[in-house]
Amino acid sequence: MGVKDILLWKILPSIVVAISGAIGWIASHEFPLGVTFATFVPLSKGILPPSIVGHGKMTGTPPVPDDLLPQPRPKDEMFLDLPGGDKFPQQGLGMCCRATAYDDILVYRSVLWYLLLGGRHIDGAHLYLNHGAIGKAISEAIRRGVPREEIFLTTKIFPTHFGYESAKANVQRYLQELGVDYIDMVLLHFPDSPPLFSSPCKKEGKNPTQCREDTWRALSELRETGVIRNVGVSNFSLKHLQELQGVGAPIANNQIQYHPFEPDHVVETVEYCQKNGITVTAYSPLGGLMNKDRAHANDVLNELSTKYGRTVSQIMLRWAKQRGCAVIPGTGNPDHMKENLSVYEFRLSDEDMDVINQLRNDAKGFHHLDVRQMA
Numbered sequence: 401m402g403v404k405d406i407l408l409w410k411i412l413p414s415i416v417v418a419i420s421g422a423i424g425w426i427a428s429h430e431f432p433l434g435v436t437f438a439t440f441v442p443l444s445k446g447i448l449p450p451s452i453v454g455h456g457k458m459t460g461t462p463p464v465p466d467d468l469l470p471q472p473r474p475k476d477e478m479f480l481d482l483p484g485g486d487k488f489p490q491q492g493l494g495m496c497c498r499a500t501a502y503d504d505i506l507v508y509r510s511v512l513w514y515l516l517l518g519g520r521h522i523d524g525a526h527l528y529l530n531h532g533a534i535g536k537a538i539s540e541a542i543r544r545g546v547p548r549e550e551i552f553l554t555t556k557i558f559p560t561h562f563g564y565e566s567a568k569a570n571v572q573r574y575l576q577e578l579g580v581d582y583i584d585m586v587l588l589h590f591p592d593s594p595p596l597f598s599s600p601c602k603k604e605g606k607n608p609t610q611c612r613e614d615t616w617r618a619l620s621e622l623r624e625t626g627v628i629r630n631v632g633v634s635n636f637s638l639k640h641l642q643e644l645q646g647v648g649a650p651i652a653n654n655q656i657q658y659h660p661f662e663p664d665h666v667v668e669t670v671e672y673c674q675k676n677g678i679t680v681t682a683y684s685p686l687g688g689l690m691n692k693d694r695a696h697a698n699d700v701l702n703e704l705s706t707k708y709g710r711t712v713s714q715i716m717l718r719w720a721k722q723r724g725c726a727v728i729p730g731t732g733n734p735d736h737m738k739e740n741l742s743v744y745e746f747r748l749s750d751e752d753m754d755v756i757n758q759l760r761n762d763a764k765g766f767h768h769l770d771v772r773q774m775a
Contacts, residue, residue: 431526431527431529431558431560433527433558433560433594433597434526434527434528434529434558435451435529437527437528437529438450438451438502438528438529439451439452441497441498441499441501441502442458442499442502445498445499447499449499449502450502450503450504451502455503455504455505456503456504456505457503458499458500458503458505458506460499460500460503460506460732460733461500461506461509461510461513461732461733461734462509462734463509464509464512464513464516468516468544469516469544469545470515470516470518470541470544470545470546471516471517471518472518473518473520473550474491474518474741474742474744474745475744475745476744476745477489477490477491477744478490478491478721478744480679480724480726481679482585482630482652482653482679483630483649483650483652483677484623484629484630484650484652486552486584486629486630488521488552488585488653488679488726489519489520489521489552489726490521490721490725490726490727491519491521491717491721491726491727491740491741491743491744492519492521492522492523492552492554492681492726492727492728493510493511493514493519493521493522493523493728493729493730493731493737494523494683494728494729494730495507495510495511495522495523495524495525495528495530495534495730496523496524496525496527496528496683496730497684497730498730498731498732500732501528501530501730501732502528502529502530504530504532504533505533506732507530507533507534507537508533508534508536508537508540509537509732510537510731510732511533511534511537511538511541512537512540512541513734513737514737515537515538515541515546515551516541516544516546517734517737517738517741518741519737519741520546520550520551520552521551521552521554521726521728522534522538522551522552522553522554523554523655523681523683523728524553524554524555524556525555525556525558525587525589526555526556526557526558526561526570526574526589527556527558527589531555531574531577531578532577532578534553534578535577535578535579535580536579538551538553538578538579538580539579548580551584552584552585553578553580553583553584553585554583554584554585554586554587554653554655554681555574555578555583555585555586555587556586556587556588556589556634556655557570557571557586557587557588557589557615557619558589558590558593559588559589559590559591559592559593559597559599559608559611560593560597560598560599561599561600562588562593562599562600562601562602562611562612562614562615563599563600563601563604563611563614563615563618564601564614564615564617564618565600565618566599566600566601566615567614567615567618567619567622568618568621568622571583571586571618571619571622571627571628572627574586575627581627582626582627582628582629583627583628583629584629584630585628585629585630585631585632585652585653586619586622586628586630586631586632587631587632587634587653587655588612588615588616588619588632588633588634588636589634589635590634590635590771590774591608591612591633591635591636591637591640591771591774591775592608592611592774592775599611601614601615607775608774608775609643609775612640612643612644613643613644613647616631616644616647616648616649617647617648619631619648619649620647620648620649621648623649630649630652630653631648631649631651631652632651632652632653632654632655632678632679633651633653633654633655634654634655634656635655635656635657635769635771636654636656636669636771637665637669637771637772637774638668638669638672639772640771640774641654641669641672641673641676641678645676650677651678652678652679653678653679653680653681653726654669654673654678654679654680654681655680655681655682655683655728656669656670656680656681656682656683657682657683657684657688657768657769658670658680658682658683658684658685658720658725659682659684659685659686659687659688659691659695659716659720660695660701660716660719660756660757660759660760661687661691661695661759661760661762661766662760662768663760663768664760665770665772666768667760670723670725674724679725679726680724680725680726681725681726681727681728682720682725682726682727682728683728685716685717685720685725685727685728685729686713686716686717686729687716687766688766688767688768691766691767694766695712695716695766696712696713698712698759698762700755700756700759701715701716701756701759704748704752704755704756707752708746708748710743710746711739713729713739713740714739714740714742714743714746715748715756717729717740717743718743718746718747718748719748719753719756721743722747722748722753723753
């Protein structure tokens with residue numbers, strides 16, 4: 401046995417104890433998957449997460465000045481029409497998948513900055529474990545003069561919480577956490593839970609299709625009471641969409657990863673939604689978490705950036721809007737929020753839209769979330 405083997409043998413028990421302790425700590429929480437998500441996203445960026453060191457330790461989003469009042473909404477703001485008659489702002493703020501989205505102090509600042517700068521669409525989820533901070537920021541924005549009826553608030557129920565009674569109970573919980581009387585839209589976050597994870601519905605012996613339908617019926621009934629104004633889905637393929645159509649309330653929205661480099665099956669899903677009265681929200685519209693740098697280095701997009709005098713990010717956001725989608729880029733930087741909200745100020749020509757549309761032919765090597773194989 402070599403020196404390295406001896407050292408490994410000596411530290412192996414400590415490694416096992418540490419892993420066991422981490423698993424036990426995560427399992428002790430009400431929503432283990434949410435805690436895992438909120439812990440490992442910051443760790444992947446080399447940042448100690450609030451779940452370990454507490455909130456308020458991160459740097460990033462600056463404090464919002466006490467005297468900052470609501471700025472005008474963007475000129476020429478664009479909306480999508482939802483089945484119930486609501487207007488859905490095409491520009492939103494995503495509250496996921498960056499380290500600062502899991503620190504309550506920075507979440508509060510981010511949402512408050514966005515609402516005071518003229519944005520009105522906030523996208524959250526139970527999985528992100530930041531409802532409380534979002535709700536606090538919304539309350540402060542309202543106190544400063546932002547009308548609640550102008551704010552479009554979305555959240556999502558994760559498949560580990562699917563089920564008729566579970567959905568109804570969780571929506572009541574979301575209302576309390578967010579501090580609101582109604583939620584503008586609640587989405588089914590994924591078609592099914594990850595392997596090894598169950599849900600109240602599955603424990604009743606029901607399959608994923610039945611669990612989705614039970615959850616949808618519950619949300620549809622809550623929509624009738626007014627505590628939810630719209631119901632939709634996220635990461636649903638054509639098969640999953642077709643199963644739910646006609647079950648209860650109309651599907652108001654499908655939130656999926658969508659940018660110019662998505663493969664044909666994603667484009668087909670978007671086109672199906674738009675032909676069937678289902679609005680589309682594009683998350684990761686700037687190329688996705690794993691592809692953003694590559695997308696921003698694309699020659700075509702950089703040429704258009706120069707032509708229009710706009711950043712590559714603005715070109716991609718404007719393309720998605722002109723494709724009829726809402727976009728929810730995530731940022732805690734007020735300057736980036738202003739840049740994103742200014743996308744309403746210009747328009748891509750039909751010829752340039754066609755050029756960007758063809759970029760999906762260069763999608764090889766890009767990471768794509770493919771949910772078609774989910775049950």
